[in-house]
Amino acid sequence: MTENKTIYGLATPLGRSAMAVIRVSGPLTISILKKIFRPKKEYQKFPARKIIKGEIIDWENNKIIDEVTVAVYYSPNSYTGEDMAEIFSHGGFYLPQRICEILKKAGAILAEPGEFTKRRFLNGKIDLVQAEALLPLISAQTEKQAKMALAQLRGEVSLIIKNFGEELKELLAQTEYLIEFADEEEAKELEKNIKKRIASLNEKMEKIFKRTHFQKKIFQGIKVVLAGRANVGKSSLFNQLLGRERAIVTEIPGTTRDVIEAMIDIDGFPFIFCDTAGIDFNISLIDELSVKKTKEYLEMGDLILLIFDISEPPQEADYDLLRMTKEKDRIIILNKKDLPHKFPLDFLSSEPYLLISAKYGDGIEEIKKRLKKYLQNFYSDSDTFLFLPRQIECLEKALAACKNCLNLSYWESIAEELKEALFNLRELLGETTSEEILDKIFSQFCIGK
Numbered sequence: 001m002t003e004n005k006t007i008y009g010l011a012t013p014l015g016r017s018a019m020a021v022i023r024v025s026g027p028l029t030i031s032i033l034k035k036i037f038r039p040k041k042e043y044q045k046f047p048a049r050k051i052i053k054g055e056i057i058d059w060e061n062n063k064i065i066d067e068v069t070v071a072v073y074y075s076p077n078s079y080t081g082e083d084m085a086e087i088f089s090h091g092g093f094y095l096p097q098r099i100c101e102i103l104k105k106a107g108a109i110l111a112e113p114g115e116f117t118k119r120r121f122l123n124g125k126i127d128l129v130q131a132e133a134l135l136p137l138i139s140a141q142t143e144k145q146a147k148m149a150l151a152q153l154r155g156e157v158s159l160i161i162k163n164f165g166e167e168l169k170e171l172l173a174q175t176e177y178l179i180e181f182a183d184e185e186e187a188k189e190l191e192k193n194i195k196k197r198i199a200s201l202n203e204k205m206e207k208i209f210k211r212t213h214f215q216k217k218i219f220q221g222i223k224v225v226l227a228g229r230a231n232v233g234k235s236s237l238f239n240q241l242l243g244r245e246r247a248i249v250t251e252i253p254g255t256t257r258d259v260i261e262a263m264i265d266i267d268g269f270p271f272i273f274c275d276t277a278g279i280d281f282n283i284s285l286i287d288e289l290s291v292k293k294t295k296e297y298l299e300m301g302d303l304i305l306l307i308f309d310i311s312e313p314p315q316e317a318d319y320d321l322l323r324m325t326k327e328k329d330r331i332i333i334l335n336k337k338d339l340p341h342k343f344p345l346d347f348l349s350s351e352p353y354l355l356i357s358a359k360y361g362d363g364i365e366e367i368k369k370r371l372k373k374y375l376q377n378f379y380s381d382s383d384t385f386l387f388l389p390r391q392i393e394c395l396e397k398a399l400a401a402c403k404n405c406l407n408l409s410y411w412e413s414i415a416e417e418l419k420e421a422l423f424n425l426r427e428l429l430g431e432t433t434s435e436e437i438l439d440k441i442f443s444q445f446c447i448g449k
Contacts, residue, residue, distance in 0.1 A: 006032060008103040009111035010096055011448030017091030022099055023448050024108060025116060029083040030072070032106045035059050037070055037087075046072040056089065056099050065102060066095050080116055081123030114445025118438065121430060128430025128441070129158045132388055135444055136219060143268030145219055148385040160208070160384050161425055164398075167201055168422040175415045194414075195406065202402040208386065209399050214378040215387040217302055221263055221272040224371070225301035227294065227325065229317035230278025232309040233335040236358035238262075238275040241367070259293055266368055269375055274301065279317045295324070303374060304330040305367070310355070311339035314347050322348075331370050337362065390441070394428035397421075 006026030012019070024032065030046065039046075039054035046052060049071065056065040069088045078084035089095055104110070112118075121131045133152035140146035151157055171194060178190050217223075226234045242262050260275040276294040298304065304325050308318055332353035334343060338360060345353075354370065356363025386392055401421035405414045426432045 006108045007111035007115055008100060008108040009116065009448035010100065011086075011446075012091070012096075014093050014096060015091070016093075020089050020091045020096035021448070022087040022089065022096060022103070023084070023111075023116060024087070024103060025078070025080045025082050025084040025111075025119060026108070027083065028107055029085050032103065032108055033070065033072070033085050035106050036102050037068075039070075046070075048072055048074050048077070056087065056102060058102055059106075065098055066090055068099075076123070079125075080119040081125050082119065111447055112443075113447055114442030114449055115447075117445060117449055118442040121438075127155075127158050128433060128438075129161070129391060129428065130155055131430070132391070132441060134449065136388070138449075141263065142265045142270045144379070145270060147268075147381070148215065148219060148387060151385045157384055157386060158429060161395075161428055164201065164205060165422060165425045165429075167197070168418055168425065171197055171201070172415060172418045172422065175411055175418060179411050179415065191411075198402060198405045198418075202399065202406065205395065205399045205402060208384045209392075209395055211378070211383055212386045212392045212395065215383065215385055216389075216392065218269065218375075218379060219387040221270040222371075222375070223272050223274060223297075223300065223302045224305060225274045225276060225297045225303070226305045226307060227276055227298055227321060228278060228307035228309075229315060229321070232278070232307045233358040234278070234307055235275055237305070237307065237333070237335065237356070237364075237367075238273055240358050240361050240364050241273055259297055267372055269372070269379075271371060279321055298324060298328070302329065303371070304328050305333055306330050307333045307335050308343060309336055310334040310341050310343040311336045313342050314344070318347075329374065331367070331374075333367070390437070391428055394424045398424035398428070 004027065006024065006028035008022060008024045011021040011023050014020075033046065036056055036059060037054055038057050039052050041052075043052075052070045052072070054068060054070065056068050057063060058065060066089045068090075071086045071088075073079070073084040073086075075082050075084075087099060089099055100110075117131055117134060120126055121128060129152050133149045137146060137149035137153060140149055174190060174194050178187055178194065182190055226238055228234050238260070242264055258277070261272055263270055263272050265271075274297050276297050277291060279291055279294060306321060306325055308314070332348060332351055334353050334355050335358050337355045338357040354363055354366055356367070358364075386395060398421040401417045401424065404417045405421075408414050408417065423432060430438075
């Protein structure tokens with residue numbers, strides 16, 4: 001990172017637009033601004049957090065580049081914790097780039113990806129969990145995704161992790177006192193108390209950890225695989241769920257040969273529906289490859305919509321699909337209810353099913369209700385949201401160290417495990433994270449963030 005340098009970066013994309021935002025941060029921000037910005041009103045000192053009208057000029061020839069407004073923020077009360085300015089110019093391609101050229105000529109350098117937020121983190125304005133939340137928040141496509149990221153950005157998650165850390169510090173202090181100073185009578189009571197508190201902390205951390213797998217799934221999107229033999233109506237159902245025609249629908253079996261994916265927002269939850277090729281046995285080489293891909297999706301799917309054609313008797317492929325998905329979360333769907341029924345219900349062995357007509361859209365809302373019901377056991381608005389792989393890994397390591405404490409007899413070993421747990425929680429918050437990991441995290445951001 002360009003420490004102690006003054007940086008600039010576009011916070012908005014180039015393109016036809018009403019406005020562009022260019023950020024500047026670092027020790028030379030004010031002196032550079034005085035050189036390139038000519039306010040409509042003279043100021044002895046630029047007012048903080050006020051919109052100032054004026055012009056960006058090329059000071060070497062006094063040529064006006066653009067009419068702009070500028071907001072100035074003084075250290076430490078800025079996004080980065082440094083002196084900072086935001087220039088609001090007209091949008092487009094030429095003007096924002098020309099202003100960036102003027103900033104470079106005046107002594108600022110182009111920011112690295114994520115450098116504004118990285119400086120905010122390094123200057124103690126936020127911890128690493130909060131910093132990591134920015135990219136998911138910007139990328140969120142549904143209400144629940146945004147809520148999960150916002151909980152991290154607001155520091156709600158960090159507060160819980162910090163409380164765990166404080167509890168570990170207290171336990172470590174008690175353990176070290178036990179090792180060094182406690183007499184025999186005092187030691188017995190202290191040992192009992194420490195073990196009890198470690199067990200309680202372990203329980204609280206495990207409760208959060210158990211939810212992380214599914215929270216990660218929610219943020220990435222719940223993968224729902226539509227499976228069935230050829231021509232049972234998978235693509236028709238796929239289109240009905242999306243509310244638009246995305247997959248080709250014909251009377252010819254095997255029309256869908258590749259997997260088609262599309263995301264849909266159902267009450268704030270992101271569901272990724274996957275329309276797969278039909279499972280069959282009398283198939284060509286191309287169909288065989290398609291079926292192989294379908295089987296891969298059945299393995300990786302979070303939930304299976306298993307579709308049968310109620311207008312035909314069960315076929316070998318139907319039995320095969322029932323066996324293949326018996327260990328998976330699934331919803332049985334009997335399609336083509338608008339046609340005469342030839343499908344014996346005892347085939348399903350009393351498993352619940354939904355009767356629909358994908359062709360006419362009958363039963364679609366009931367499927368969506370079942371999808372929402374499926375999520376009830378995995379999500380609560382009051383959850384502690386940890387959904388990024390690095391965060392989950394740190395919590396898992398801290399939890400493993402706590403569990404080890406409960407299985408050890410030597411208090412010196414317990415003290416070491418408590419230190420290990422504390423180290424991993426501090427790494428989660430970014431208190432002990434290496435420069436390499438920080439660079440990897442912030443490199444995913446855009447230049448002006």
